[in-house]
Amino acid sequence: MVRSVGLAKKSAWTKPRQAYPLTMSSYSVLLGNERHVFADLKAVMAAASPLKSGDCLAGIAAETNERRVAARFCLADIPLKTFLEDLLIPYEADEVTRLIVDGHDRQAFAPVSHMTVGQFRDWLLSYEATSEALTALAPGLTPEMVAAVSKIMRNQDLIAVAAKCRVVTAFRSTVGLPGRLSSRLQPNHPTDDPEGVAGSTLDGLLYGIGDAVIGINPATDNLDACIRLMHLFDRLRERFEIPTQSCVLTHVTTSIQAIEKGAPLDLVFQSVAGTEAANKGFGIDLSVLREGREAALSLKRGTVGDNVMYLETGQGSALSADAHHGVDQQTCEVRAYAVARELKPLLVNTVVGFIGPEYLYDAKQIIRAGLEDHFCGKLLGLPMGVDVCYTNHAEADQDDMDNLMVLLAAAGVNFLIAVPGADDVMLNYQSLAYHDIVSLRHMFKKPPAPEFEGWLKRMEMLDGQGRLAPSAAAGPFSRNLLSYKASA
Incomplete structure (x- = not known):
């Protein structure tokens, strides 16, 4: 040849x-x-x-x-x-x-x-x-x-290099330290009912999930509804003295308005893309993203760090907006990481299989994209996580997600997302379950963020080997749940 x-x-x-x-x-x-x-x-x-x-x-x-x-x-x-x-x-x-x-x-x-x-x-x-x-x-x-x-690069190449990359960020917990695996607790609810949201959140906390963030996709972008959710999470965090941060995944402009109204906001969220035109489709540009970051920094709510942004991306977003300029979807995705890098975020994650089979058809494509996104983000210096997920009309199933989550844990992913029973009843897609994170932590001997791990120990939720303890149901956290009211 x-x-x-x-x-x-x-x-x-x-x-x-x-x-x-x-x-x-x-x-x-x-x-x-x-x-x-x-x-x-x-x-x-x-x-x-x-x-x-x-x-x-x-x-x-x-x-x-x-x-x-x-x-x-x-x-x-x-x-x-x-x-x-x-x-x-x-x-x-x-x-x-x-x-x-x-x-x-x-x-x-x-x-x-x-x-x-x-x-x-x-x-x-x-x-x-x-x-x-x-x-x-x-x-x-x-x-x-x-x-x-x-x-x-082969998949193994992507894993081997990403595993060497270290990106550490902090707010109330420190995410990305070597040998640790953090998680986002995602308690989505079809109507944002406080009892339903609180139930899913407390369930996740009992599994030791949520050290990266307790982050909800609100069913509506209504300002007052988002502020109510912010207060719910803040009351819960203060009631149980949990060293983590919360985020209502509303539009950046809604978060800015919430800050102006005195809401207890920890992180500003926004979906971002890799071209100016695609970001306009999200109703944003670089200036409004910078404004959102400055607004969150002004609150000074972090205790161990000041990374105040949570950003999401996904292959296919620029193409779906007809804003890709003829550039392939993976390169457009990696360009979104330049936007994220500018904002010094606490968390970035790719919702890798969420956009649908029009962009990633089957499990092979989803797994490859998840490893690509994690590798590329880490190499650019970003605190990358992945929503290991698929839609119900994709050629994929939960066994495929098991494969991807194990590969990402081996690659040193900063955090993964988990929902009750692996089934998001509001967004109607499949992700990881709370117990999947527990399994990965046990398998790879990767505890959560140190501040959160310390809290789990104080709540008697870990055994002598750092594993989730079967006796946790009798510990201080479980006992205090009896007196907790979500709508209080």
């Missing part, structure tokens, strides 16, 4: 304010006896991506496995510096691109600036790529570089 990469110059453009000469190029590679030609870097990236139904829907996926392999050979020989010059979405047309380019740390990038994508992959898997080296490198990487290297 003979391989060669040819570059054909087409035009040049210089970005305002910084000297980045841009050479738009076509790429070709000889694979066997066939030469594969790709119109530009965007086309190489799309064709190199593992098969995703969303890219097929967009008409940009490789037509054959041979072409996909050819694109990966081509991509492996492209210098990392190319991604600073050949912008997939124009600088002048997209504020996320401007954020990526203007925020790039050239000094942090220097140790790998001479590498191609393939050489970068080999370095990431080497002994030299230590946790400390990866932390120092993160500000020097752009989302496109990280997306590119992920496309030529």
